[in-house]
């Protein structure tokens with residue numbers, strides 16, 4: 001059975017209200033709408049022996065495997081902001097490569113090296129996102145509204161997924177939208193969302209197609 005993130009990880013809002021990645025290439029009003037969708041970040045069967053950096057909607061994420069499942073966090077150590085993807089997993093902890101802070105499964109710092117005293121572990125927490133394994137892929141959502149709603153054609157997601165793992169191809173269809181957006185903005189959001197899916201899937205090594213069904217806003 002695929003491992004899923006604990007429900008509380010999927011229901012909390014990891015990023016502060018109004019957050020935008022630095023050097024964001026999306027319009028300020030589009031990014032938070034797209035960030036509520038689920039995006040694939042890697043193959044579920046990737047060994048992930050070392051933490052890996054992926055980019056979703058201009059935000060750098062770190063993906064790694066803990067003994068109890070895959071984790072997706074912001075690729076930014078809360079100590080000095082350096083990438084956690086340069087670190088390593090030791091037992092049940094992610095260890096930052098720079099000054100050796102250790103983080104548990106929930107992103108909370110568990111140990112600060114003595115040289116950094118008087119700072120304590122309570123001071124540091126990695127921003128974590130939900131991680132769900134489905135359709136042979138690992139998915140995450142940057143602004144989860146509720147529980148996991150990975151595209152599968154049955155949820156309320158505006159994207160429908162048809163996959164053929166053996167053919168290594170995936171088709172994403174943009175259904176009539178449940179996104180709350182202004183009609184004049186709808187077309188561009190559809191294109192932005194689909195191109196992000198396509199980019200990520202190609203990066204993962206799948207050929208992908210995207211298509212869109214007629215919409216009242218088209």
Ligand code: FES
Pocket residue numbers: 077078079080081082096097098099100101
């Ligand atoms: S930047 Fe990670 S421990 Fe200092």
